[in-house]
Amino acid sequence: MKLTTSPIIEPPLIKGNFFLGHLIDAKKEGVYFYTRMSKDHGDALRIKFGHQTVYLFFNPEHNKEVLVDKPDQFIKGAQYEPLRLLLGNGLLTSTGQNWSKQRRMLSPLFGKEGMDILLTHIDRISEKYSTPKINEEINWTKYMFEYTLEVAFASFFGASSSPDQKEELLKASSACIRLISKRMSNVINPPMYFPLKEHRQFRKSFLYLKNTVEEIYNSRLKISDSPANDMLDLLMKAQDTEGGNKKLTRDEVWDQILSFLIAGHETTALTMSWFFYLLAQNPEIQEKIAEECVKNNFQFENSLALSQYTYLMATINETMRLYPSGWILARSAAEEATVGGFRVKKGSTVAVSPLITQRDPRWWSNPDEFIPERFLEGHALFHQAPKNAFIPFSIGRRNCIGSRFALLEIAMFAIHFFKNNRVSTTQTNVKMKGFVTLKSDKHIQIKVSNKNLQANQFCNSLQR
8 A cells, every 4th residue: 555645835824915915014014024923923934925925934943944954945036136236246146156156266365364454454443433422422323334334445445435435435335225225125126227216326326336446446456466455455366276266357356345345334334233222221231341351451463363352242142143134034946945844836935034033032031131141151141042043144155254354343343442432322212124134213322421531520429
């Protein structure tokens, strides 16, 4: 007698509006729509955005299956087309053999030698920005965007931009990101050749960015024999050792620079905004960071020195656990596949969410609380979550190649900043607003006070 098995079924389909599915709810609720779906319907489900079906998976093992175990089945597909408008076929958006070649060529650049070269630029800009206005409310979101843009510009091109150029670069990159984010969150987009105001603004901003980079690139060609001093040098000297030692073309260098410049500076700026928002509400954690900095004499000898700042790194990790910049990761099913034993149809969109996994009470005690000690191994509050429950930089072969650069950028700023400063805020209920990246629903406002001034005021009060 022949045994029969039950056919593999798809995850349950959550009913929505007959025509629009969950499109209106998702637009209205944003990030909180996905957290509600997870809470109400479990780890695996399907939803409809108009005619499009999206598979949502929220278990750490699902993260591994989609991002690590089956990268050839779940690829960066049509949902990344709006991003390709801006970033071309750089490392973030390319696929297949083109991506493999780029990753092979670029990985050495983000090792110790490359990071030590860039650390010089990060250190210089960090020190510059670590002395903001004292005792005034600062639009910290904007300040962090300016900082990370200048770090990116200095790291890639070796020199700090002028104030006017920095402002123009910030405006141009913001305009490009704004349109791309909008198009990535829409189900239907008008063609770019439509004469809309936002399309004209995008083309103008994109052209400014490209012309700025090309001017620097052309000037660098004249001194191609000089040692590498920044990322542009590293990119221009990079070779594909498995492909005949070929170098990146001018267009390939451009795509990489724009990918790192735009995607890198925005995600780090958002993390730093959340980081200081959390610290402003927890002065005792600021003091622990400062004590660790004093213990290390505020030194950062090379790019491996992150290991000396265990509490600072725990605080950064806890920030990224609560507010991962890449809060949802989408892929396209290149063929019929399975996730968690559920069938996924070819051509469907599949998404996993670091945000939801990293706030799941099954894996994290007091998941919505800011507790850096949970990342300190050996500490009483250390909590060993499942391996794939913490993925702020994604996982698998397409994990973020710039993760160490981002951590260095955040850590270096904090070390310089807490030498003389502390932060506070009157904001108490900043909410998440998720598009392509995880933003705040309002600009984060921070007041900076001078540590030495605080101490003097305290001593004066005692004498009185």
